[in-house]
Amino acid sequence: MTPPTPSAAAPLEVTDETEKKSITSDGSKGSESRSPGRLAWKRFKRDRTGVISAYVVIFFFVIGIAAPLIAKLYGKNPYTTYTTQHPELLNAFSYPAGPNGGMSSEFWFGIEPQLGRDVFTFLLYAIRNSLGIATAAALLTTVLGVVIGVTAGYLGGKTDYLVSRIIDILLSFPSTLFFIAFMPVVFGFFVAPDDNIPTSLRATALILVLSAFGWASIARLLRGQVLGLREREFVEAAKVTGASPMRVVFKELLPNLWTPIIIQSTLLLPAFVTAEAGLAFLGVGMIDPTPDWGVMIGRGAQFYTEDITFMLFPGISMVIFVLAFNLLGDSVRDALDPKSKR
């Protein structure tokens, strides 16, 4: 195993893109060595569901990252209301004139009712924005959780007591309710009530609030793990040879915490994707015209009785993503921890 970079950020790449990367990058020198990571990777490769899910998840991330490129090749953008120039695309009730929500060779996924934006690019950018926010929140949450949890567990005593009480309080919060009530307050923090809130600020605030409430569960888990690990004899062995607390944490403890960290972050990301969409849907997250899964579903909900097609694209793509990611998470968990049979 190679965790030589003593950086708390190292585990975080893991949530990003695919678990694959982090596990293969173990790159042990000796070809004959069977590192725990290598063994896990071997187990993972045998898991058909996991591999397929991984491809689906990668596909979504690639789409998200390449959205501007794809949109450019495709020749449209998510903001232009194409019906201003081509009013014939909408019928008298402002619904797409063509069948299936106006799907055509020109507008692959049809056009949006009323405003007449291009659904395909809108969806591309929605995936990009939603995954971006959820990934950033998951990364930040993991960093916070790991740093706080490991610190509390390792230091113990008063620090641990204090942190544990904060975690208890945070976990007893009805966080969804809190988000709805509190997001406007957070925005008000940065911007005068009447001003427009810039998109980047919305995104940042969302990431911060999601992380502020998300770290507690990871921290609690890691604290427990560290409490167990720091009594292990190999930690004492390191101390006997004079290892500094830093070295103990980064070289002895962290490498043994990859598994729970990866598992927790694979649980976090889909949870944040749905939470972020939920907030947007409720109007306290990202808002129209920013492309976003939640925004799109919110728009679709306004006219799904008349035109179900528009609703289907964000709905189905999101379900596929979350499902694939959860299945992937399960496979990763099984691969890392073969003893836990669900």
Place this chain on the structure above:
Amino acid sequence: MSNTNPLLDVSGLTKHFPIKGGFPIKRTVGAVQAVDGLDFQVAEGESLGLVGESGCGKSTTGRLITRLLEPTGGKITYRGQDITHANRRQLAPIRSEIQMIFQDPYASLNPRQTVGKIVAGPMEINDINPAGGRENRVRELLEIVGLNPEHYNRFPHEFSGGQRQRIGVARALALEPKLIVADEPVSALDVSIQAQVVNLLQKVQRELGIAFVFIAHDLAIVRHFSQRVAVMYLGKIVEIADREDLYDNPRHPYTRALLSAVPEATVEAEPRERIRLVGDVPSPINPPSGCRFRTRCWKATEKCASEAPPLVQADGNKPGHLTACHYPEVRDAVPAPRLAKDPEAAA
């Protein structure tokens, strides 16, 4: 042997673990008296055996010497330097000289590090760059402990318990220590492998002249390994003597009981009567008054309950043979009626 320039000098060493309790505000409600006033010395190159039943404070003693634990009281002197309360920085210069081998070969090696990393770790931490490089030195060490140096890149889970313990020995040797605390280094191993590892330690001790504090829970292993033996009971040393003295002439009833459980080394030796200790070791939270062994001792009297016997040279003991008992056993004397006597032996 015992008094010439001790490498390690321990006096009055005490460790009490506070017990927290109470609601809603936690406070100290008592203490586990894990180690309570130990005095002993270890000379250079000498091996001291530390023996006692489970829970009598052997590991705690080992961890105090290696300063993994902070002593509650007493004094630890290493080569004339007081290290009782030295912090990590102050300890740095002598860190490399006191090393430890652990009981559990499965818990004592980091499962995420290769053998190479594990053995090189101590050198990395102490910034030691041996001639020829660390990797070479690691291979050398692996060879010394009887492992294939080509297994450098393997992970602990690819080794057996005995091999893992050898890795632990290699790690302890990496810093060329003067003193190794071995905490029951073989009790987690198969009997067939125990001897191999003990032989390895013996070789290491002789060839490299390393002093050992060898912790064990029975007297059988220590007999082959240690020149001097201390017997512990409930946080106190009850008897300490050179090996031959202790085995030939045990003066403390507890030592005698422990010895009676050790198989005879020679066939001709007349069989010892077996003494089976009844009852459990009392709790170290609330140890018996006076002599701590009195609840299981067949000779206990009023005096034993009221007065703690000091660790002194009893009548007829050789110098350096100390016993903490008001009524030391006498060799070959028919023991007084024994409550704790083995019923089978009586029949």
